[in-house]
Amino acid sequence: MSAGSELLIAILMAIGIVGTLIPFIPGLALVWFAGALWAFFDGGDGERMWLLAVMTLFTVIGFAAQFIIPAKAATSEQPAKGTLFVGGISGLVGFFVVPVIGAPIGFLIGIYLMNLLNSKNSDQAWQLTIKTTVAFGWAMIIQSICAVLVGFTWIVGLIIT
Numbered sequence: 001m002s003a004g005s006e007l008l009i010a011i012l013m014a015i016g017i018v019g020t021l022i023p024f025i026p027g028l029a030l031v032w033f034a035g036a037l038w039a040f041f042d043g044g045d046g047e048r049m050w051l052l053a054v055m056t057l058f059t060v061i062g063f064a065a066q067f068i069i070p071a072k073a074a075t076s077e078q079p080a081k082g083t084l085f086v087g088g089i090s091g092l093v094g095f096f097v098v099p100v101i102g103a104p105i106g107f108l109i110g111i112y113l114m115n116l117l118n119s120k121n122s123d124q125a126w127q128l129t130i131k132t133t134v135a136f137g138w139a140m141i142i143q144s145i146c147a148v149l150v151g152f153t154w155i156v157g158l159i160i161t
Helices: 001-020 027-041 046-075 083-095 102-119 122-160
Strands: none
Touching: 001 027, 001 122, 027 046, 027 122, 046 122, 083 102, 083 122, 102 122
16 A cells, blocks of 8 residues: 555544544544555455454444443433433534534433433432433543554554555
């Protein structure tokens, strides 16, 4: 692969890593996609396929964390059905109403309102909202770490191949 192609892969991976911290940007998928491009379009030999398998493992772990951790935190207190869905939709609306910072604000409002409708207790609803938000934060951190590990795997691949 040429130096220009490898630079493009590096740029895609950097955008993807930053994208893991920005709502509604598929950062981890972009990092994996860049790694897959590198693996397939530069010969696709056995070493690259093994490296792609490692990248895929990190990606699966990151995606699993994205869904499992917040869902487990939300279901531990028996929230209303659809709480995470409403939080996601209100986050999407918030993103367009107040660009960038509106997404987390909208998410918090949606989660809080669903919890409030379910519990009829504002203190309990707020505590569950905080618990769910912290779980999403942990999921985002794990996803970011997995994206960085995919990038490091690619760098190792550049060195050994």
